[in-house]
Amino acid sequence: MGRILSIDYGRKRTGLAVTDSLQIIAGGLVTVATGELFDWLKDYTAREEVERIVIGEPRQTNGQPSENWERVMQFVRRWRKAVPQIPIELYDERFTSVLAHQAMLDGGLRKKARQDKALVDEISATILLQDYMRARNRSLS
Numbered sequence: 001m002g003r004i005l006s007i008d009y010g011r012k013r014t015g016l017a018v019t020d021s022l023q024i025i026a027g028g029l030v031t032v033a034t035g036e037l038f039d040w041l042k043d044y045t046a047r048e049e050v051e052r053i054v055i056g057e058p059r060q061t062n063g064q065p066s067e068n069w070e071r072v073m074q075f076v077r078r079w080r081k082a083v084p085q086i087p088i089e090l091y092d093e094r095f096t097s098v099l100a101h102q103a104m105l106d107g108g109l110r111k112k113a114r115q116d117k118a119l120v121d122e123i124s125a126t127i128l129l130q131d132y133m134r135a136r137n138r139s140l141s
Helices: 033-048 069-082 097-107 117-140
Strands: 002-007 014-017 026-033 049-059 090-094
Touching: 002 026, 002 033, 002 117, 014 033, 014 117, 026 033, 026 117, 033 049, 033 069, 049 069, 049 117, 069 090, 090 117
Parallel strands: 002 049, 049 090
Antiparallel strands: 002 014, 014 026
């Protein structure tokens, strides 16, 4: 069984999270510069067995696409064309950044750490992946 990798795609930075090989636990992986993301992912998937990628679907609270929508869709199309053997799936990412900030507060992180945008992106990717796994497990039950 391969890992599931999640992407919290941003204009400048992109947070990544991944499951363990049994797909039980999701954990933050890294934050990379968005311009380097494609090559970073190709390298990572060459080293690690990745079964699928889940990318945050950027929507506003009213369900309409957000300003980041087209950038995400361009990345998805590029990935599907270049690496069709690893499916990439969109998953609603609304409120993941809010939940990431709340998790940082609840975890007792100091203000300086909470202002680390790379950490917020990585935590957001982790929350996205946890939600995806929870929803998938419910649908399998």
